[in-house]
Amino acid sequence: MLGGFLRTLVKVAVASLIVGSILAHFGITADKLIREAGVTPEHIAELGRRALDWALPNVLLGSLVIVPVWFIVYLFRPPGARSD
Numbered sequence: 001m002l003g004g005f006l007r008t009l010v011k012v013a014v015a016s017l018i019v020g021s022i023l024a025h026f027g028i029t030a031d032k033l034i035r036e037a038g039v040t041p042e043h044i045a046e047l048g049r050r051a052l053d054w055a056l057p058n059v060l061l062g063s064l065v066i067v068p069v070w071f072i073v074y075l076f077r078p079p080g081a082r083s084d
Contacts, residue, residue, distance in 0.1 A: 023029075034041065 034044070
């Protein structure tokens with residue numbers, strides 16, 4: 001499972017490197033793209049903070065239910081049962 005994830009991560013990294021190199025060759029930078037979209041770096045940071053402020057309490061609330069249920073299921077698995 002981890003091998004598939006790492007393989008996908010490497011593919012995304014290589015594709016990003018290729019596309020980034022092509023864009024840089026034409027003089028297109030991240031700063032220019034952000035300015036053309038009419039967004040400031042401060043606005044992006046604010047959106048990130050707002051997303052984290054929304055997501056963190058929901059993740060914690062969900063984990064209060066999911067973690068104990070997972071632990072109980074883990075405890076009552078038959079011996080030798082694997083979840084591969």
